[in-house]
Amino acid sequence: MAKNDILLSVEGLTRRFGGLVAVSDVELSVARGEILGLIGPNGAGKTTVFNMLGGTFPPSSGRIRFDGTDVTGWPSHRMAQLGLTRTFQITSLFPTLSVLENVRAASFRRAKTGWAGAFFRTRAWREDEAALARRAEEILDFVALGHRRDMPAQALPYGEQRKLEIAVALGADPTLLLLDEPAAGMNPDEGAKLVQMIRAIRDRGVSVLLVEHHMKVVMGVCDRLVVLDHGVKIAEGQPQAVASHPEVIRVYLGREKVGA
């Protein structure tokens, strides 16, 4: 794989909380156009890795390179400005705004004209507004929420709120989308639809890093898996190969049959 095909590369990622080493020396990479799954049992350090990649807190040591830039320890908004957008494990929306306004509020990175343009209603502002509106509508149609556009986000049923979260993240125009347990609380049918949506997101040219519990979702959608246990990477590779890896079977034993 050529060097510039790597979108995200992580080396020696370590995070300590006091005496506890939550993540130790993790190495992983995401290629352009790839869907990478990060899995592991509870307490494996998936969320800690995720939070470091998303800029919630800096790593204790290690390097994170994104799109040719060293982004180690950058705060969330700077990561997002560069095209690395995260979602949240617990449903996270702009609750009182309408569905459409949710996506528009997330288009900060795309919008160019500020207050002065709006005050004088410049041509640039009008064009910008029209383009943003079209784009927001397109994203809503993409996640099949077009019919809900004027509803307040907080009034949506749970499954649609999770879809809207993805729409909001897409509104920020990412090149790499970090999804934190998007299938949490979904039934198998919704999970299957989610798999389709993640594939469609990749087809839009957005690479995806997925942290997930649901094995069915992970096996169905990921090109490659990285398995963590106790903060250490224990396996990496194609989903089928990883599922039969003895270490992976050992850590999942008694919890859930891999690939089921």
Added chain:
Amino acid sequence: MIKGRLPLVVAVLGILPFVVGNAYLQHMLVLWAIYALLALSLNMIVGYLGELTFGHAAFFGIGAYTSAILSMNYGLPVWLGPFAAAIVAAFFGAVIGYVALRIVGPQFAILTLGFGSILYTITNYWVDLTRGPMGISNIPPFSLPGLDIDFTRADRMYYVALVVLLLVAYGCRALMTSRTGRAFIAVRENAPLAASTGIDVFHTKLLGFTIATALAGVGGALYGHYLRVITPDLMSLQYVAALIIMVIVGGKGTIIGPIIGAGIYVALLEALRVVGSLRLVVFAALLTLCVIFLPGGLVSLWRRYAGRQAAGGAS
């Protein structure tokens, strides 16, 4: 809500001084326009950024003192006073915001209360500059270069305050359709999510806070040149409370709400003059009732009504 009817609203506001006819009511109209401007500036922090501040009156006072002192002691033309007031108030706003906005919620509100008290105390004791508790009197009235208009008259000053108010209201409207304003709202609604879409939460808040304090400064300057007497009491909690009541009772996060709230405040203040200090109890009750039963303020009544009409029309 007033879309399409805006020219009518402006026309009505324009002829109001002639309609009310007497100087006393015209005086109240000026107070309303200035308070409405201040309420809109507070609304930017409370309604758009979603942070409660108890320090807003301090910036009102800074604006009033800046314009008064510069025009009286340093020969600044009075019409430049509001601009100078905006700059000085914004400077204080930026410095205080830079420190205080690192924390959020009740702690932020308490910190602004502290900063407000500090500014009040300084104004009260720095007698050389502010003449202390006696205040500054004989402040020159507002004037415009090359125009011989007597702005001590309420019906004239009203138009100055109204033009500034309408400009600010339009500015707020424009803000809400710009990426800057959407960032304000995103930060209010969900700061971590806003950050994940590329919005710098701290800088967004600092920007909003600084603009709001600049506008409060403008309001203060107009107020000082109109009443021509100012005392440190402008910075006291009484004014903080008044502004919060206007914003909450009228409807925070809207443009028309704080303007209506200011009108209700000015009207009630006069209507309840006979009951003396008891009117403060009435205001407290009004605020409490609004928070409990009408969290969207009085404008939300209209929305409910309009919503019912729309629903009725559709069925």
